Each structure stands twice: as C-alpha cells, then as structure tokens.
Amino acid sequence: MHATLSRSPLHDRHEALGAKFAEFGGWEMPLQYSGIVEEHNAVRSAVGVFDVSHLGKITVRGAGAADFVNATLSNDLGRIGPGKAQYTLCLDAETGGIVDDIFSYFHDHDHVLLVPNAANNGEVFDRLVAAAPEGVEVVNHHADFAVLAVQGRKSDDVLAAMGLPVGHDYLTFVETNYDGRPVVVCRTGYTGERGYELIAPSDVAPQIWDAIMAAGAEHGILPCGLGARDTLRTEMGYPLHGQDIGPSVTPNEARLGWAVGWKKPEFWGRDVVLAERERGARRKLVGLKATGRAIPRPHMSVSLTPDVMLGEVTSGTFSPSLKQGIGMALVSTVVADDAEVGVDVRGRREVFQVVKPPFVDTSVRES
CATH class of the missing domain: 3.30.70.1400 (Aminomethyltransferase beta-barrel domains)
Incomplete structure (x- = not known):
C-alpha cells in the first residue's frame, strides 16, 4: 500500500486476521477477511464487527x-x-x-x-x-477516535457481555466508560441490521476490539470488511457518497428530502434546493433488481428502450441475501417507479425492474 495512506489504530489486528486491504478515502482499510458473502451473512444472521475508524470525527x-x-x-x-x-x-x-x-x-x-x-x-x-x-x-479529531460497528441481531448480547449499555432506541446514544475510558455507544449503523457503533479514543480501540471478538465468539461473530459493508448497505438502498450521491447530485435527485429541514430559515444551499423542489428535479435515484442473472456495476448505462437513454448505474452488486443482481441508478424522472428498464451489461441489454429500496426486510428500526 502507498506510504501516504492513513491507517486505523487496529491495523495490526487486521493483519493478524489475514485481512485483504484496499484504499478507501485515503485510508488503508480491510476489504475482507474470510470472504464478502460469509461476512455479509454473519451480519444478517447473527453478528459481525467492522472497523470504520476511517470515518471522520x-x-x-x-x-x-x-x-x-x-x-x-x-x-x-x-x-x-x-x-x-x-x-x-x-x-x-x-x-x-x-x-x-x-x-x-x-x-x-x-x-x-x-x-x-x-x-x-x-x-x-x-x-x-x-x-x-x-x-x-x-x-x-479524525485520528483521535476509533469507530467500531457491531452489527446484527446478536449485537446486544455481545456488548452486554462487555458491560456496555444496550437496548436504547434507534438513533440514540449513551455516553459511558470502558475500563475507565470514555466510550459513546450509538444505536446507529450502515447495514440495516440492529446494531451499535462505538466511538472511543484510538489508544483503547485494540482492547475494545479484542473484547468484542471474545464476547462474540459464542455467537459466531466475524470481523467484516468494506466489501460486506458495501453489499449490506446496497441491500438497504443506503447511498454511498462518491457513487450514488456527490457534489453534482442534490437531495431532491437523491430522494433525500427527508434529511432536509425544509421549514428552517437557514442552511447551506437552501434557496437552490427549495427552488428545485418546487419546479421538480430532472433526475431521481432508484433501485434496480435483475429479472435474470445479470449483475449491474457502476457507470453501466440505463435505457427505457434501446434508443431512449435514462441515466446510469451508480451502485451495483450481487445480493448475497437475494442471490440476484441489485443496484441503484440515477435516471430521468420520466421513468415510472415500477418500470422495466435495460442495463448495458458488457454489451448485452439486460432487463431490470425499477423498485423502491430497501431490497430486503431487516430489523433496523426495532427498539
């Protein structure tokens, strides 16, 4: 890996576990350990742990x-x-x-x-x-704190065995201590499963990681990399910045209007997105589900007919849960939300159904 990449305070733990690494956002992070599908299924069926210390603070x-x-x-x-x-x-x-x-x-x-x-x-x-x-x-505080995501229906059992507070509502957090050090236990995550994110000082992160792995052993916990994180979030239709959303995409186009305080008197970009909302966005982010065996990938073109282009795929993968190709695409608003469209997969026009994510049902909002 390039010498200028930042490393997580847990890098040695990942090396010891045989992780395959990849560059992501300027950081050298684990892509996978035992395999993307196996790690994905561990989160959906029991529990997995992710090092997401590359996230900003x-x-x-x-x-x-x-x-x-x-x-x-x-x-x-x-x-x-x-x-x-x-x-x-x-x-x-x-x-x-x-x-x-x-x-x-x-x-x-x-x-x-x-x-x-x-x-x-x-x-x-x-x-x-x-x-x-x-x-x-x-x-x-980008390098000062680590973030560990414990995700899956057994996440409560793992953290409770460590003496950490669990059971609080989705989108809430509790400030506590672990071995005398401050830890924030957040009921948030990017997988769609019930789970928690722990924000802790970087120097105590290895100790917390070891404790999570020990407490999760009886539940079949697996360390999970960014590969499984991507398949899990795609199944939920959660956008990834730099692919599905970015500086050229507005919240109206991304269908993220629910994350905008439209009645607030002030926020950056307010007048622009309000005006666009009133006249209607020209593009929209939609879900795509394969009707056959094709797997969509970013930048593949999407068409209504072979002659009528709609836009392009922004995220695409094989869904381990559904065992079929799924993705998201930024397309013209002329296409209906239940239409069949074509995706150019290596020169073949494959048929996909436009759907509204999430692609799978999960327990994310259970209290």
Whole structure:
C-alpha cells in the first residue's frame, strides 16, 4: 500500500486476521477477511464487527454550537434533542449539491459531534471553520477516535457481555466508560441490521476490539470488511457518497428530502434546493433488481428502450441475501417507479425492474 495512506489504530489486528486491504478515502482499510458473502451473512444472521475508524470525527463546541450546526447542515436539529443522532447533509451553498452526508450526534446545545465520510472530513471541517461564529470551536479529531460497528441481531448480547449499555432506541446514544475510558455507544449503523457503533479514543480501540471478538465468539461473530459493508448497505438502498450521491447530485435527485429541514430559515444551499423542489428535479435515484442473472456495476448505462437513454448505474452488486443482481441508478424522472428498464451489461441489454429500496426486510428500526 502507498506510504501516504492513513491507517486505523487496529491495523495490526487486521493483519493478524489475514485481512485483504484496499484504499478507501485515503485510508488503508480491510476489504475482507474470510470472504464478502460469509461476512455479509454473519451480519444478517447473527453478528459481525467492522472497523470504520476511517470515518471522520469533528466536534463543534461552544455557546450556540447546535444553533450553528443547524444553520449550516440540512436536517433540523430541532426535530431531535440531546442524546439523539440524526442523518444530515452538507450542501454546497451555490449549487445545492451534496458535499457529504453526515451523522450528527447531539450531545447538548453547546456540543455536537459530526461524523462525515473519510474522504470528505477535511472539506466539511474547512467549511465549518470558515463559517463558525466567535465562541464556537470546530475541532478535527479524525485520528483521535476509533469507530467500531457491531452489527446484527446478536449485537446486544455481545456488548452486554462487555458491560456496555444496550437496548436504547434507534438513533440514540449513551455516553459511558470502558475500563475507565470514555466510550459513546450509538444505536446507529450502515447495514440495516440492529446494531451499535462505538466511538472511543484510538489508544483503547485494540482492547475494545479484542473484547468484542471474545464476547462474540459464542455467537459466531466475524470481523467484516468494506466489501460486506458495501453489499449490506446496497441491500438497504443506503447511498454511498462518491457513487450514488456527490457534489453534482442534490437531495431532491437523491430522494433525500427527508434529511432536509425544509421549514428552517437557514442552511447551506437552501434557496437552490427549495427552488428545485418546487419546479421538480430532472433526475431521481432508484433501485434496480435483475429479472435474470445479470449483475449491474457502476457507470453501466440505463435505457427505457434501446434508443431512449435514462441515466446510469451508480451502485451495483450481487445480493448475497437475494442471490440476484441489485443496484441503484440515477435516471430521468420520466421513468415510472415500477418500470422495466435495460442495463448495458458488457454489451448485452439486460432487463431490470425499477423498485423502491430497501431490497430486503431487516430489523433496523426495532427498539
């Protein structure tokens, strides 16, 4: 791997487990251990653990920190309260394009933790610093904290065996300690399964990883890489920044209007996306399910008829749960939400059904 790539504080653990590594967002991260399908199925059937320490970590603190975040990012923190998490977007003020999608953890009115994507952490940080009013401090903690995702229906059993709090509602978090060190236990994740994300100081992460693996052994826990993370999130229709969404895609096109506080008086890009919402977006993000054996891949063209192009595939994979090809595509809004379309798979026009994700039913919202 290139010497300039950042490494997780758990890198030696991954090497010892025989992980295959890949570059992702400037980080050298595990792609897979035992195999993508096996890791995927462990999460869907029992429990798996992911190292997602490449995710960004930005704290916004000071008098009115939550008000500042609310005046910049798309979603409305007024919809939630302290101890709750929210999916939100950092939009470009001029274009309304999605600079990044972010989870915000609302500690209190003077403290918000933001978790951007790895590749965009610096960009989000710079924009917040430039806009921060006096008295509000924005700090980049990208390398200071690790994030471990314990996902699957047995995740409660694993964390409870470690003495960590479990059972709190979806999109809430609890601040606690592990061996005297602060840990935030968040009921969030990117797999669609019931699960938790642990945010802890980087120096204690190896100890927590070992404890998770030991506590999960009786439940068949597997370490899982970014390959399984991708198949799991695609089955849920969760967008990936840099593929399904990005600076050239607006929340209206991505069908992420639910992550926008439309009644807020202020957020970056508000006027642009409001105007687009009123006139109607020209494109939309849809789900695709193969009617045959074809597997869609990013950038494959999508057509209504051989002569009428609609757009292109943004994410595509083989679904281990459904055992068929699934994907997402950014297409013209002229196509119906249940239409049959063609995807150019290596020169062959394969038929796919337009569907509304998620592709699989999961337990993600169980309390």
